[in-house]
Amino acid sequence: DSGVTQTPKHLITATGQRVTLRCSPRSGDLSVYWYQQSLDQGLQFLIQYYNGEERAKGNILERFSAQQFPDLHSELNLSSLELGDSALYFCASSPVPGGWTGNTIYFGEGSWLTVV
Amino acid sequence: AQSVAQPEDQVNVAEGNPLTVKCTYSVSGNPYLFWYVQYPNRGLQFLLKYITGDNLVKGSYGFEAEFNKSQTSFHLKKPSALVSDSALYFCAVRDRERDDKIIFGKGTRLHILP
Numbered sequence: 001d002s003g004v005t006q007t008p009k010h011l012i013t014a015t016g017q018r019v020t021l022r023c024s025p026r027s028g029d030l031s032v033y034w035y036q037q038s039l040d041q042g043l044q045f046l047i048q049y050y051n052g053e054e055r056a057k058g059n060i061l062e063r064f065s066a067q068q069f070p071d072l073h074s075e076l077n078l079s080s081l082e083l084g085d086s087a088l089y090f091c092a093s094s095p096v097p098g099g100w101t102g103n104t105i106y107f108g109e110g111s112w113l114t115v116v
Numbered sequence: 117a118q119s120v121a122q123p124e125d126q127v128n129v130a131e132g133n134p135l136t137v138k139c140t141y142s143v144s145g146n147p148y149l150f151w152y153v154q155y156p157n158r159g160l161q162f163l164l165k166y167i168t169g170d171n172l173v174k175g176s177y178g179f180e181a182e183f184n185k186s187q188t189s190f191h192l193k194k195p196s197a198l199v200s201d202s203a204l205y206f207c208a209v210r211d212r213e214r215d216d217k218i219i220f221g222k223g224t225r226l227h228i229l230p
Contacts, residue, residue, distance in 0.1 A: 002159065004159075033217070033218070042222035042223060043222075043223070045217050045218070048217055058217060090160070104165060106162065107159040108159050109158060
């Protein structure tokens with residue numbers, strides 16, 4: 001168990017709908033990362049937050065947004081869902097950002113999203 | 117921009133034989149390098165990382181990886197494979213001097229044949 005908690009584990013929704021994925025980082029970790037894993041695209045970095053502030057942005061669609069709250073949990077909001085958004089969404093956390101520490105990031109078990 | 121290449125989609129190795137999973141990277145500065153393993157329907161688990169110092173890094177479950185700066189490679193190795201090593205392996209890189217995102221390769225599926 002990595003200590004990163006993600007809910008829900010599985011979610012089925014229809015096209016055009018909106019969903020929210022939730023992540024609780026490991027105790028003491030200030031940084032939260034979101035990744036999308038699909039069969040054809042591999043593991044894609046979406047976005048990173050550090051202590052409530054956006055730190056780095058990857059291949060995140062405009063229909064997607066995220067935030068990190070004062071208690072450090074994070075939510076990923078996916079709207080106007082399309083069939084192609086079906087994927088496994090991972091949250092990860094680490095104590096501090098920064099290449100100067102090379103800190104490991106620890107992954108949750110993921111949220112399976114199926115859009116039908 | 118950072119990138120990671122894992123040239124093999126799948127690697128098959130007989131149990132007891134040595135295994136190698138290849139990884140090459142590209143960053144503008146100095147890299148931090150990582151290997152993660154993913155078992156079916158599970159999250160990614162950290163195996164090992166290279167930060168600085170000795171080019172040979174030892175990690176969990178008997179795995180090790182060798183950092184080669186001139187070849188920009190960070191191959192994962194194990195002297196004797198176990199059937200339980202069968203999983204999806206990801207190499208990842210973080211640029212020390214730039215932002216903090218970690219970029220992953222597409223993954224290599226390792227099959228250990230009994």
